[in-house]
Amino acid sequence: MRLYSSNAMNSYAWIDKSLQTIHRAHWHRSPRPIDGKAGPVITIAGQSVINFASNDYLGLAGDPRLAEAAIAAIHAYGTGSTGSRLLSGHRPIHRELEQAIAALKHTEDALVFSSGYLANLGAIAALVGPKDLILSDQYNHSSLINGARLSGATTLTYAHCNVADLEHQLAEHRTSYRRCLIITDTVFSMDGDLCPLPEILGLAEQFEAMVLVDEAHGTGVLGQTGAGAVEHLGCTGQPLVQIGTLSKAIGSLGGYVAGSAQLIDYLRNRAPSWIYTTGLSPADAAAALKAVKIIGSEPERRDRLWRNVAYLSEGLRQFEGVRLIPSESPIMCIECDRAAEVVQLGTQLMERGLFVSAVRPPTTPTSRLRITLMATHSFDDIDQLLSGLEAVLRCP
Numbered sequence: 001m002r003l004y005s006s007n008a009m010n011s012y013a014w015i016d017k018s019l020q021t022i023h024r025a026h027w028h029r030s031p032r033p034i035d036g037k038a039g040p041v042i043t044i045a046g047q048s049v050i051n052f053a054s055n056d057y058l059g060l061a062g063d064p065r066l067a068e069a070a071i072a073a074i075h076a077y078g079t080g081s082t083g084s085r086l087l088s089g090h091r092p093i094h095r096e097l098e099q100a101i102a103a104l105k106h107t108e109d110a111l112v113f114s115s116g117y118l119a120n121l122g123a124i125a126a127l128v129g130p131k132d133l134i135l136s137d138q139y140n141h142s143s144l145i146n147g148a149r150l151s152g153a154t155t156l157t158y159a160h161c162n163v164a165d166l167e168h169q170l171a172e173h174r175t176s177y178r179r180c181l182i183i184t185d186t187v188f189s190m191d192g193d194l195c196p197l198p199e200i201l202g203l204a205e206q207f208e209a210m211v212l213v214d215e216a217h218g219t220g221v222l223g224q225t226g227a228g229a230v231e232h233l234g235c236t237g238q239p240l241v242q243i244g245t246l247s248k249a250i251g252s253l254g255g256y257v258a259g260s261a262q263l264i265d266y267l268r269n270r271a272p273s274w275i276y277t278t279g280l281s282p283a284d285a286a287a288a289l290k291a292v293k294i295i296g297s298e299p300e301r302r303d304r305l306w307r308n309v310a311y312l313s314e315g316l317r318q319f320e321g322v323r324l325i326p327s328e329s330p331i332m333c334i335e336c337d338r339a340a341e342v343v344q345l346g347t348q349l350m351e352r353g354l355f356v357s358a359v360r361p362p363t364t365p366t367s368r369l370r371i372t373l374m375a376t377h378s379f380d381d382i383d384q385l386l387s388g389l390e391a392v393l394r395c396p
């Protein structure tokens with residue numbers, strides 16, 4: 001018995017070794033509790049800090065109108081949706097939300113998942129299988145990469161936003177497979193740049209491929225009506241599978257696929273992460289529905305966000321020797337040489353009341369300070385960030 005249990009212990013000893021390796025590389029991370037309501041100023045461990053690490057681009061996650069909508073839905077339906085959508089978990093609010101998302105995205109229909117991650121897993125696994133080919137941007141989000149794995153399709157990676165490399169791979173491999181799916185973030189989450197969507201759609205037509213785009217950081221943020229990067233890049237109405245999240249600019253929780261009515265009907269019958277999971281909670285659905293309506297009726301929120309982006313870009317351009325990663329979004333990154341350095345910079349900024357993410361491998365290939373802006377930041381908030389950055393970057 002004793003021998004058995006010590007052997008059993010030994011089978012887990014590798015975990016401790018792995019953790020030690022993670023610590024040695026300065027890759028170790030743990031979550032920090034944040035108190036109070038979501039917003040541009042938050043409280044971490046009793047300290048009030050300006051929040052430059054949120055995905056709540058429009059400042060809707062703390063909006064009282066979303067909270068009221070969520071509370072009303074709880075009173076009407078209860079807290080859990082109690083079953084999968086196809087069995088007992090489908091509520092009228094789910095369909096209302098899907099129709100509102102389709103209107104926002106200028107698509108025929110939409111399907112709501114319990115998270116953006118699950119939307120990517122389910123859509124990719126439903127669209128392609130072992131006889132098929134996926135071409136995936138090198139910097140794609142984890143949910144696209146794991147969706148590709150789940151599908152069983154052959155997955156080839158093309159160089160980041162490199163249309164020539166994508167074309168080369170299509171020319172070389174496309175005819176050896178049945179279906180082909182090109183997958184890419186529209187706004188790259190850890191860099192802030194945009195994919196070359198018109199060129200990708202051109203290649204997709206030429207080589208008979210489908211295109212799936214992840215609009216997690218685009219929806220509500222980019223485009224004339226807030227539809228996303230697809231609208232911003234002039235690709236509205238093109239044949240596309242659009243994935244997104246309800247947890248970023250939309251300020252709630254959940255994910256969606258938007259596209260043709262046939263695509264959505266097919267996914268309702270074939271996407272495993274939609275069929276075999278519990279429907280989105282009524283509160284999350286109601287908050288998201290309210291947010292989608294606000295995005296439609298208050299374009300000034302988007303204007304304020306972009307004014308803040310322009311203001312910070314202008315300020316950062318004044319700094320000499322700072323390596324800014326090219327960005328066309330509210331995500332702005334300053335590249336650093338070493339993981340230990342970026343962690344230290346993050347700590348120094350935090351001491352000054354500025355919450356900026358220190359992102360490092362394996363999340364990204366290089367270490368960086370990642371700043372995200374919100375519509376609800378004031379110019380004064382951004383001025384404080386600029387003076388904090390100036391101080392810590394000058395004397396690291």
Ligand SMILES: *Cc1c(COP(=O)(O)O)cnc(C)c1O
Pocket residue numbers: 115116117118120141143185189214216217244245246247253254255
């Ligand atoms: C956040 C994110 C997701 C996941 O969305 P969740 O709703 O948080 O699961 C998917 N793709 C990208 C690019 C993201 O940034």
